[in-house]
Amino acid sequence: MRCSRCGFENMPGQKRCFKCNSVLLTEDTPVTIEPPRMAGWKKPFRVFFRQVRRLNKGQTLDSYPGRLPHWLKNFSRSVLPGLLLSVIPGLAHVVQKKFRQVWYYVLAWLVFLILAIVFYGTVRGLVCYSLAIVLHAWIVIHASLRQYISDLQQRIIAIALVSLCIYGLYWLVALSIRDHVAGGYINFPVPYQNIESGDYLLVRLYPPGLRLYARGDLVLIQQYYRDHDFIVQVIGLPGETVEVIEGRYVINGIPLKNDIYPVPPFLQSWPFSSIIQENKYFISADFHLYRGMLPSKVDIGN
Amino acid sequence: MSRFTQLEFGEEPGKKPSKDQGEAIRNERYFYQEAVKYWLNGDFEPALRNFSRTLEKNSSFYEGWLGQILMLIELEEYPEALIWADKALALYPEHPEILATKAIACVRDAKIDKALAYSDNAMSKENISSRVWLARAEVMMERRSRMAQDCISNAISIAGKALPVVRLEAGKLLRRRKNYSSALELLSQAAKELPQSALAWYELGCCQAGMRFREAEVAFEQALKIRPDWDLAQASLKKYQKRGLFRRLFGRG
Known part of the structure; x- marks a missing residue:
């Protein structure tokens, strides 16, 4: 049997060439001639890993x-x-x-x-x-x-x-x-801060009563009768008068922008007016979470 | 083997094609020439198919195995190329060219250590060809060694009849490494010697575009004249034509 590579005449029945060790192919030897091919979805992964290897210089x-x-x-x-x-x-x-x-x-x-x-x-x-x-x-x-x-x-x-x-x-x-971080869902959109209803926000915790809040701050409220904590927005500060007129919050007679201080739908249906007590804030959220004013000590973070 | 092997065409295998018979005999040489034609046109997928067909005709046809591995590399299917090179190495143990193609597959797949090992192994054999030197050059370039240019010179010096193809391969290699000035010389000669190769014109165009030569447009058009449906050349031509005002004004050539 002649080797196709080196031409050496081998003994019949040999599987490899005696001289060059090549596989000897006979008429009935099955040889796969179709090479393996790469699946299309693998390409981006391979490119990525190649780049990583290249960065690592191999x-x-x-x-x-x-x-x-x-x-x-x-x-x-x-x-x-x-x-x-x-x-x-x-x-x-x-x-x-x-x-x-x-x-x-x-x-x-x-x-x-x-x-x-x-x-x-x-x-x-x-x-x-x-x-x-x-x-x-x-x-x-x-x-x-x-x-x-x-x-x-x-x-x-x-x-x-x-x-x-x-x-x-x-x-x-x-x-x-x-002890330092908490999170909660927000149930109303705040377009100004690109926050949508249902977003989960992380907040930094402060000891109770340590921090004074500004209008527009998003604060986390712990509700012991609910599964999750919720994020609400501070609208009225202690001593201010809060009203809802034509679907907008009005503080001490000055209307607020709706995209920064959105009014929940349930408050838009009837006129609302209230004077906020000392040491309390008026908060806005899309559900009835607390009756009356929220004591400032309840706030746990923003 | 193929299901068409039992069909009778009234031709004897190995018989040379004559003008009277009209169509050429479809033996391994015929498919090999077809594959090379596709390869020089940058159409690697049909080239791979034709290389497979050469092996269908004659499974001990070495060029068919090598061509398949090279086409897999061109198609960026490096692990598959390595598998196929291993299979070819079972048939042709320690063959320097197959070892060199393994080195190329590894170096393009960013496996530098393996590439160097395969290249070393290939270089240690006797009667090494231009392809082995080119593989060595590619590995050396990846390692940023100055020996790369010497390897290319060696490849060209021993190329013999395959000189145009070696020039094209060396030019491609240099162009990929953005060594445009060296690549331009080789690719210009390759395009002259292989005027019907769309790949040579395309590579020349890419090289000229890299150097901001206005002749790049001509080279891309020439490539498209040979192979009008080539998306890559069309995209490169469009990209070149849409270059900014600054580049248009300060383009050379």
Whole structure:
């Protein structure tokens, strides 16, 4: 049998050429001649990852020897330090100089975390939050426990256990943030600030009574009989007279602009007039949340 | 194999086409020439199909395998090109040209370390061709090495009959790296030697447009005359014609 590449005459039955090691093709050898093709949807992803690689110059962190002390690299490879360092996803890998192995997990984790914040309070947000936790768990396992886990069952159990721990960790972080930040839905549009009805706004918390509010401030109201907190707008300050005339707020006889201080629909149907007591504010919202004036101490943030 | 292999055309395989018979015999050489024609017109998809057909006729036709890998690279399907190069390497182990195409696929996919390894491997073989030198030049350019120009010179010096195509490939490479002045010389010669190649004219046009030469319009028009339905050339021509007043006033040539 003659080799098509080098022309060497091989013994019959040989599969590869004795001289050049090429595969010997016979009449009945099935050869696939159609090359694999790329699916169209993959193209933008490939372009993106290519750009990322190009920015990274295709180099690993190992290209920079001696950047980290050797003891730190060894320290990070043991189980407990690896777990502790992986509290920040990817940190253990950076120390171990193998971040390239997990950078896409870290990127995906970041994306899911951002999406979870964007869709906070919805099912989508919950799904993104869960995925972020699972990805974080996998990064932790990859950093320190991977060598001890061999089969799929062990991996699933490990991911479940580490996910639970990470959930607890996230909960602790959320609790610490909760003392300073809160969020609530707004039920009316404020065109001037490009806010639409149903938007979820985050507010910074102040100790009660510490801050005096200005007209137009958006403040969060905690309602213990509702599931969610709500954002309302401060319209009248203590001592002022608030009226609703022709669908606009009028403060001490001066009409306010409707796009900055929108009047809720239920207030537009009948004339309204009130004098605000001292230490109280007049707030505007698209639902009956509080009867009478709101004491300034109830406001929790803006 | 194809479902058409049992059809009888009344022609013997391998017989040379004669004027009396009219149509050429559709053997692997015929499809290879068709593929090269499409390739030189910048029409890579049909070129790939024709390279596949050469292999349908003769699966040990080396140029068919190489052409398929090169077309996959031109179509920016680098992982597929690598898979196919591996398959070709099973048939032609350690072939320097296939290793070089792997290096090209890797370097264009921004996998520089792998590209360098494949290029090193290709360079270590005997009887290396212009394509191996061009692949080396591409890897060196990615690494911003001054050796790239020497590699191109070597590729041209050993090109032989394939000189116009090597000039075109080298010009394309330099043009992609925005080394317009060097690319212009090579592409001008390539366009002269391959006047029926839309790809050569298009590349020349791109190079001239990059240097703000007014001749770019002529080159694009020439490419469109050869291949009127080429969207890429049409878009480039429109873009060039719609350039701003400042560029029109201060354009060279």
